[in-house]
Amino acid sequence: MIIGQQRWSGCALALLAAALAPSVLEAQQGYIKTHVTPGRAGVFIDGKYVGPAANFARARTYAVEPGEREIRLVEPRYEEVTLKVTVPPGQTVRIRQTLKRLPPPDPPFGRLRILSKDKFAAVYVNGRFMGHADEFSNALQGLLLKPGEYTVKVAPLAGPEHEEKVRIQAGSVVVVRGN
Secondary structure, eight states, X not given: OHXXXXXXXXXXXXXXXXXXXXXXXXXXXXXXXXXXXXXXXXXXXXXXXXXXXXXXXXXXXXXEOSEEEEEXXXXXXXXXXXXXXXXXXXXXXXXXXXXOBOOOOOSOOEEEEEEOSSTTOEEEETTEEEEEGGGGOSTTOOEEEOSEEEEEEEEOSSSOOEEEEEEEOTTOEEEEEOO
């Protein structure tokens, strides 16, 4: 009888530890919630792209280690914003920011389309963040670029990056296939 109770006691402790483990891990994390206009702005936390500020107009929340974090909000048609925030363990820091629109460039343009399995893959043109793949994926979408040669990089949130050189011509469409 005692052996059975000890086993049950050991199992009960293991189950209790397993049940508490997620809440202990969550308490060791903090969160950043982005309320940004425009919502398609890319969010960089400590220099790493983590995704767009919103998805279907709903603010996104990102788990981070507690402490001081640098947040960069990037959308190529708007002025870039960099903020420093301190994230307490187990708490959410809300970022509310409206980016200032830049004047539009003059035509002519060609169009760059991006096809990627990861709709939130970061798209870079000549090393500059331009948005995420889903913004440039269908026939009615695309990134308008002046005619010229560009290096395009598609960087999924997980997995290998894809990079290639493309030539954009006025009135034409170039498709880059990420992974």
